[in-house]
Amino acid sequence: MSPNRVKRKIWVIAGAFLVLAVPFFILLFTDSDHLESSQSLCPFKMMTGFPCPGCGITKSLVSLYEGDIMESIHHHLFGPLTFVFCLLVIAGLTTELITRKKYFRDLFYSKRIAYFLGGSLAVYHLTRVIIFVSSTSLDEILHQSIWK
Amino acid sequence: MYTIPSFKNDPIVVLLLGIVTCGLYLIYWNIKAAQVINAVAEREVISQPVAIFAGCCLPVNLYFYYLAGKEGLPKVYERTGQSNKDQTTLLLILGFLFPMVAAMIVQGDINKLYEPK
Numbered sequence: 001m002s003p004n005r006v007k008r009k010i011w012v013i014a015g016a017f018l019v020l021a022v023p024f025f026i027l028l029f030t031d032s033d034h035l036e037s038s039q040s041l042c043p044f045k046m047m048t049g050f051p052c053p054g055c056g057i058t059k060s061l062v063s064l065y066e067g068d069i070m071e072s073i074h075h076h077l078f079g080p081l082t083f084v085f086c087l088l089v090i091a092g093l094t095t096e097l098i099t100r101k102k103y104f105r106d107l108f109y110s111k112r113i114a115y116f117l118g119g120s121l122a123v124y125h126l127t128r129v130i131i132f133v134s135s136t137s138l139d140e141i142l143h144q145s146i147w148k
Numbered sequence: 149m150y151t152i153p154s155f156k157n158d159p160i161v162v163l164l165l166g167i168v169t170c171g172l173y174l175i176y177w178n179i180k181a182a183q184v185i186n187a188v189a190e191r192e193v194i195s196q197p198v199a200i201f202a203g204c205c206l207p208v209n210l211y212f213y214y215l216a217g218k219e220g221l222p223k224v225y226e227r228t229g230q231s232n233k234d235q236t237t238l239l240l241i242l243g244f245l246f247p248m249v250a251a252m253i254v255q256g257d258i259n260k261l262y263e264p265k
Contacts, residue, residue, distance in 0.1 A: 015207040043245050044171060052171040053204035082205070114197035118179075121204050122172055129170050 009093045016086040016093075023061035035059060040144065049145035051132060053125040057082055077124050081117075150187040155180045156262045159252035166248035175203030177251055178212060184258050185220035188227050193219045206244070213243035213250055221257055228260040 026035065044052040060079020063072035072079045092104040107113070165173040182199035186192050194215050202212035217236030225232050235253065242250035 012211070015211065019205075019207055044247075047246075048167065048170075050170045053175065054171075054206060057205070078204075109195050109197055111196045114200045118175060118200035118203070122175055125170070125172055125204075129172075 006097065009097055013090055013093050013097075016089040019082065020061070020086050020090075023058050024065060026058065027062050027065050035062060039146065045144060046146045049141035049143070049147075051125075051128065053121055078117075078121060150190045152187040152261060153180070153183050154262070155184050156259050157255055159255045159259075162251050162255045163248045166251060171203065171247070174247060174251060175200060177255075178202045181216070181251070181254055181258060182212075184261070185216060185224070188261065189220060189223040193223075209243050209247055210240055213239040213254075216254055221254065224257050224261060228257075228263075230260065 030038075040046065040055065042052055042055050044050070045055055054076075056076035057079050060072045060075035061083060063069075063075055064080055064083055069080065076082075088104070089108070092108070096102055096104070162173075162177060166177070178199040179196065182194035182196065185194055194212060198208060198212055198215070201208040203209070214236060217234065217239040221235060222232050239250050239253065242253065
């Protein structure tokens with residue numbers, strides 16, 4: 001395994017760890033009610049008031065850590081999946097680094113799985129945007145951005 | 149054997165479509181841009197799963213722009229005869245704050261591949 005590849009795997013593990021750690025610290029230091037009402041830190045939502053495809057995943061992970069799976073799915077359908085995926089990435093790549101062998105290449109680099117999940121996410125996001133637009137007034141949309 | 153797929157867009161269109169579709173277009177854009185970059189580099193610099201999830205997950209998006217800036221775009225510059233410049237930091241910052249703008253920059257560089265020499 002080349003040093004470049006090892007370095008890249010360490011970065012990916014660190015990224016996955018960060019994805020799991022940030023909601024944990026939010027859970028520790030923030031009230032759930034405050035999380036619901038506070039300004040989203042997503043740059044797209046801050047600019048436009050509309051959700052991006054990844055909006056809600058952090059809140060979803062916070063709810064998951066609280067043990068509320070239904071609330072977690074309500075925030076983002078892919079939140080629990082992100083949790084499982086990050087755990088798999090951390091465990092899989094750490095094992096690969098230790099044993100210097102490749103175990104999960106077929107899973108992580110499967111085009112079929114990626115296209116299926118990407119397509120599902122696109123459909124989910126499109127549905128979410130349509131529901132958001134039909135159920136949210138312009139004033140509320142502006143309120144979710146940084147412009148109001 | 150890698151054939152460079154046709155993917156010429158006005159960068160402004162990338163920006164507008166990214167905003168109008170609430171980021172959905174960027175999932176498609178990431179896939180196509182990764183295909184072009186891989187074809188130019190003649191190896192898989194950005195895998196398809198990374199390209200797809202870059203459109204919906206911020207850490208993966210940053211990884212996408214890191215790969216594009218560090219390993220992908222230098223090959224594009226080499227092919228188009230431009231001087232080599234490292235845009236990784238700029239793309240990482242823009243990828244974090246305004247992914248549509250980072251996509252505009254990459255699209256602008258990709259477009260040069262299709263200009264007559």
